Amino acid sequence: MLWFLLLFCGLSLAEEGANDPETQSCFPDMCNLLKEVGAMSEKIKSLETRLQDSETRLQVSETKLQNSETRLQNSESQILELKNKERTKVIFSTAVGEGEKHIGPFTTDTTLIYKTVITNIGNAYNAATGIFTAPVAGVYYFTIFFHAGWKHKTSLHLYKNSEVKLSTSDEDTVTNRTDNGGNAGYLHLQQGDQVYVRLFKNSHVWGNGGYTTFSGSLVTQM
Incomplete structure (x- = not known):
């Protein structure tokens, strides 16, 4: 242009x-x-x-x-x-704490309530129900131990919700005056999952002191 x-x-x-x-x-x-x-x-x-x-x-x-x-x-x-x-810390350790007596035997499977709370960091264990509820998703480590007499067998089972994950037991014997046992393992839990111990029918555990215990801790959060 x-x-x-x-x-x-x-x-x-x-x-x-x-x-x-x-x-x-x-x-x-x-x-x-x-x-x-x-x-x-x-x-x-x-x-x-x-x-x-x-x-x-x-x-x-x-x-x-x-x-x-x-x-x-x-x-x-x-x-x-x-x-x-x-910052998420979850650690608990409990004992039955029922005094100088045996708990059981019962005619039906019974959830054990560990009334003596030794440690409960995170308040995830409920001493009124005996149930541990996972506050966060992650991998947890649990242990169960028992002490009992010889007159009845002992059979304890650790549950995740409605599924058995760990077990420990001992048959009644005349020669062995006391029975002891335990088990431990890692469980992958989602938030809200419940973990508890059941005493199977016709079995018992000793209730005094720190012999029969239920403990757990958060290993790693997922």
């Missing part, structure tokens, strides 16, 4: 002022001015292109910055989650 304007201007001036001295003296200045305008127009286009490139690079930089901020937020969330996991 600029070159067309220059051509048109030149033709017009040539037709109208071919014999006009004043017009002839002005024509070179007008052409130079148009050339300068053209050069300025090209510079403006170049600046506009460079500005667009700068805006594009700025948008890319902003996107990268946003991605970096997102990764930083994710990292902070992961660190906070790990810290929360480290």
Whole structure:
């Protein structure tokens, strides 16, 4: 368009002022001015292109910055989650605590209630029901031990919800005046899972002191 304007201007001036001295003296200045305008127009286009490139690079930089901020937020969330996991402590240790007597035998399977609470960090064990309820998902370690006399057998089973996971037992004998046994293992629990010990029918355990115990702890949170 600029070159067309220059051509048109030149033709017009040539037709109208071919014999006009004043017009002839002005024509070179007008052409130079148009050339300068053209050069300025090209510079403006170049600046506009460079500005667009700068805006594009700025948008890319902003996107990268946003991605970096997102990764930083994710990292902070992961660190906070790990810290929360480290703060979660679950440890309990209990004993039957029924005095100088045996518990059982009963005619039906019975949930043992360990009334003597030695340790209950996290308050996940309920001394009124004998049931441990997992406060968080994770891997837990449990132990059960018993002491009993010889007149009746002993059969203890550790349950996760309604499923037997660990067992320990001893048959009644005349020659062996006392019976002792135990078991231990790791259980993967979800939040709200319940763990407890049942004394099977026609069996018994000794209730005094810390002989018959039920303990557990959170090993790692999942």
